Amino acid sequence: xxxxxxxxxxxxxxxxxxxxESGRIIYAECGFSLxxxxxxxxxxxxxxxxxxxxxxxxxxxxxxxxxxxxxxxKGLEDWGRELFYDRVQALKKYKDKGKVLDVxxxxxxxxxxxxxxxYEVYGTDISEPVVRYAQKNMGLKVINSTICEAKFPAEYFDxxxxxxxxEHLSDPFSDIAEVYRILKKGGLFLLTVPNSGVHLLxxxxxxxxxxxxYYKGNFTGTPFKANEMGLPYHINHFTPKTIRKMLMKxxxxxIDFDIAKDRxxxxxxxxxxxxxxxxxxxxxxxxxxGLYIASELSVCATKE
Ligand SMILES: [Zn+2]
Numbered sequence: 001x002x003x004x005x006x007x008x009x010x011x012x013x014x015x016x017x018x019x020x021e022s023g024r025i026i027y028a029e030c031g032f033s034l035x036x037x038x039x040x041x042x043x044x045x046x047x048x049x050x051x052x053x054x055x056x057x058x059x060x061x062x063x064x065x066x067x068x069x070x071x072x073x074k075g076l077e078d079w080g081r082e083l084f085y086d087r088v089q090a091l092k093k094y095k096d097k098g099k100v101l102d103v104x105x106x107x108x109x110x111x112x113x114x115x116x117x118x119y120e121v122y123g124t125d126i127s128e129p130v131v132r133y134a135q136k137n138m139g140l141k142v143i144n145s146t147i148c149e150a151k152f153p154a155e156y157f158d159x160x161x162x163x164x165x166x167e168h169l170s171d172p173f174s175d176i177a178e179v180y181r182i183l184k185k186g187g188l189f190l191l192t193v194p195n196s197g198v199h200l201l202x203x204x205x206x207x208x209x210x211x212x213x214y215y216k217g218n219f220t221g222t223p224f225k226a227n228e229m230g231l232p233y234h235i236n237h238f239t240p241k242t243i244r245k246m247l248m249k250x251x252x253x254x255i256d257f258d259i260a261k262d263r264x265x266x267x268x269x270x271x272x273x274x275x276x277x278x279x280x281x282x283x284x285x286x287x288x289x290g291l292y293i294a295s296e297l298s299v300c301a302t303k304e
Pocket of ligand 1: 015016017018019020037038039040041042
């Protein structure tokens with residue numbers, strides 16, 4: 001899709017972690033800016049599209065025609081199978097049964113795998129068509145709502161999962177606090193978010209090396225220019241330090257980081273080898289130097 005000139009209603013925003021207005025601009029692309037909070041170092045987009053404007057850009061991005069739905073489902077079944085399987089295995093390491101809620105559960109493929117592995121599963125998603133699919137075609141208990149609107153009872157779940165959701169929310173702390181409330185004591189919160197330090201570095205490298213000018217970044221095919229930081233869709237940018245701070249603010253005390261398993265080759269040999277090499281380096285850096293340089297943060301927080 002060609003880049004179009006789009007005007008969005010925007011609003012000012014305070015730091016979602018410490019609620020101050022002391023952010024200084026560290027990145028700008030296609031008219032959007034990221035700030036780093038001077039007080040807590042959280043990186044966030046400011047200003048952001050208003051709630052209605054955000055809803056509209058997601059609606060515009062999502063084409064739910066039968067053909068597109070079929071393609072999305074097929075794609076998720078193909079590349080998601082391995083990813084979801086790995087996530088089920090990762091979860092089993094912590095708890096091998098219990099009540100699980102997946103926030104932003106999409107079509108429900110991951111939940112179905114969990115159900116087949118013996119868990120009691122629930123899901124929420126704000127997209128109505130995918131919720132309908134999860135309910136009708138997968139037979140899952142999935143609600144069309146945010147986690148806060150769903151009003152689950154306190155201390156209800158053994159595990160809550162939230163994969164690639166927090167970077168999209170205007171108030172990520174409220175959702176994390178709600179996860180803490182609905183988890184049983186000893187319950188686990190497993191989440192993934194992009195590792196912003198790695199993406200900021202990548203965007204710097206791309207801007208400094210002219211032969212990489214064809215590198216596009218995230219969210220190609222949307223009405224906005226694709227960019228490494230995923231603006232305007234990714235409005236929160238976490239580092240190991242800031243995700244830890246936000247989880248601790250919500251009450252979590254035990255917070256562990258992990259590195260997700262490498263994906264298999266996708267048919268492109270050189271790209272596959274480079275990925276393997278990057279995966280190897282990230283594991284060595286993590287294990288021996290405590291450095292987290294994977295492009296995605298994988299976190300497990302326990303409610304004690
Ligand atoms: Zn702050």
